Amino acid sequence: MHEYIKDTLWAKYITTRVDALDNIDARSESLFYSSTFQNYRRTKHKHFGLRLSYTGEALMRKCFTSYKYSLAEKPSNQSLISLDKNMQWPYYIGQKYITFFNEVDASWYRLTGNNLEQFTEDM
Numbered sequence: 001m002h003e004y005i006k007d008t009l010w011a012k013y014i015t016t017r018v019d020a021l022d023n024i025d026a027r028s029e030s031l032f033y034s035s036t037f038q039n040y041r042r043t044k045h046k047h048f049g050l051r052l053s054y055t056g057e058a059l060m061r062k063c064f065t066s067y068k069y070s071l072a073e074k075p076s077n078q079s080l081i082s083l084d085k086n087m088q089w090p091y092y093i094g095q096k097y098i099t100f101f102n103e104v105d106a107s108w109y110r111l112t113g114n115n116l117e118q119f120t121e122d123m
Contacts (some may be wrong), residue, residue, distance in 0.1 A: 002040075002047035005090065006032060009059050039084060050090045051083065052099075057092035060101055067106030068099045075116050082120035 010032065033040045036056035039049035052060060060066065075083075075093055083091065089102035098116065100106040112118040 001050065001088065001090075002033065002037075005036070005060070008063050009036070037090070049084060050087050051080075052090050052092040054092075054094070056090070057094075057099055060090060060092075061099075064101045065103070066099050066101055067103065067109075068097055069106070069109060069114050070097050071095075071116060072114065073116075079116050079120040082123055086120075086123040 006029070033042070033047070036053060036059065037049050037051060038053045038056070039051040041048045057066075071093070074095075080093075083093075087105070089100070089105060091101065091105070092099040098109070100109060108122070109116075109119050112122060
């Protein structure tokens with residue numbers, strides 16, 4: 001998923017400042033991931049963490065359909081861990097809202113009454 005997002009976002013919006021995609025080196029790729037994903041980590045060539053940063057959400061909204069909902073309360077640590085382990089598509093959690101980039105995730109969130117705690121318990 002991380003590679004797909006990097007390829008999509010880089011090709012459409014970020015390369016306007018770079019001569020060509022071939023110029024992407026390991027350092028700029030790492031910088032891209034760390035500035036796009038708030039909880040990004042990599043081990044043994046495998047990417048983890050799909051929680052978007054503020055910048056990552058802004059970039060994703062330009063390329064993908066987004067579903068934005070208000071948050072009634074601050075998410076618990078348990079909810080954040082559950083999202084980190086179970087989400088397949090990126091998501092953004094701000095102070096007052098959550099954004100999904102997958103219609104199925106957004107639908108399940110709505111079915112739980114826009115309750116993040118309930119949504120993560122049902123994962």
